[in-house]
Amino acid sequence: MTSIAAADAPPAFDAIASNKVSKQLVFIDTAVKDFLFLVRGVYPQIPVVLLYPHRDGVEQITRTLAHRSNIEAIHIVSPGEPGRVQLGGANLTIDSIASYTEPLWQWRRALAPDAEILIYGCRVAIDPAIAAVSVALLNRLHALTGAQVAASSHPTGNAALGGNWELDVSTGEIFTPLAFPPQVRNAYSGILA
Numbered sequence: 001m002t003s004i005a006a007a008d009a010p011p012a013f014d015a016i017a018s019n020k021v022s023k024q025l026v027f028i029d030t031a032v033k034d035f036l037f038l039v040r041g042v043y044p045q046i047p048v049v050l051l052y053p054h055r056d057g058v059e060q061i062t063r064t065l066a067h068r069s070n071i072e073a074i075h076i077v078s079p080g081e082p083g084r085v086q087l088g089g090a091n092l093t094i095d096s097i098a099s100y101t102e103p104l105w106q107w108r109r110a111l112a113p114d115a116e117i118l119i120y121g122c123r124v125a126i127d128p129a130i131a132a133v134s135v136a137l138l139n140r141l142h143a144l145t146g147a148q149v150a151a152s153s154h155p156t157g158n159a160a161l162g163g164n165w166e167l168d169v170s171t172g173e174i175f176t177p178l179a180f181p182p183q184v185r186n187a188y189s190g191i192l193a
Contacts, residue, residue: 022047023071023112026179027061029053029078029086033190038077041184051078057087062103065110072112073176074147079193080121080156083134094137097144104144115147116176118167122193125151125169138171148172157191 026042028035029051039048049064051057057078065071079086084093092100119125125134138149150170157163165178165185178185 024073024075024176024179025049025064025068025071026075026077027051027057027064027087029057029076029088031079031086032077032192034188035077037188038180038184041181041188042179043181046075046179051088053089055088056090058090058092058100058103060088062106065107068110070112071110072115074107074111074115074117075120075176075179076117077120077179077192080119080124080151081193082123082126083137085119085121085124085137085151092137092141094140097137097140101144104141108144108146111145111147113146115145116174117141117145117147117149118174118176118178119149119151120156120165120167120192121151122155122157122163122191123153126153135169138169142171148174150174155191155193158189159186161191163191 022045024046026046026048028038028048031053032038042048051060076085076087084091125138138151142149148171150167152167153169155161155163156165165180167174
């Protein structure tokens with residue numbers, strides 16, 4: 001069973017909730033359609049942290065990472081669109097990322113030297129040939145966190161709705177497998193838009 005921790009929980013609660021040491025974390029925005037299905041579908045060894053719409057998601061992630069070190073992968077499952085990642089009550093864009101420089105530097109301190117950030121939002125990294133701003137967001141996130149960043153250039157989710165789970169645009173080579181087994185990806189009924 002996947003453990004769930006609140007992003008703003010005290011460290012003691014977070015440690016009890018996860019009940020295991022993992023080098024990966026999955027952050028799932030509660031604005032995602034059928035988010036509880038995805039929470040239950042994450043590989044059981046990876047802790048899940050929920051991002052709430054009334055809180056700044058960058059700050060929620062920063063608080064969670066403040067009590068961890070040597071994290072190898074962060075999975076962010078949230079609504080997205082070209083050049084924008086919704087994180088709780090915040091939107092991370094090329095224009096807003098400058099206001100998050102300090103928190104993103106804090107992420108860097110919690111991450112392993114070869115860490116990766118996988119962003120599952122729809123079309124966050126639309127084809128670089130037509131959307132330089134999307135690629136600029138990934139590159140800036142990479143520069144601030146030190147992690148290789150991967151995102152999708154197409155809808156993420158249910159194939160019948162035109163989606164898939166391929167994170168096909170990245171700042172470098174990505175080795176981390178997706179946080180969801182194939183049967184969960186195939187059964188998910190929504191799109192992460």
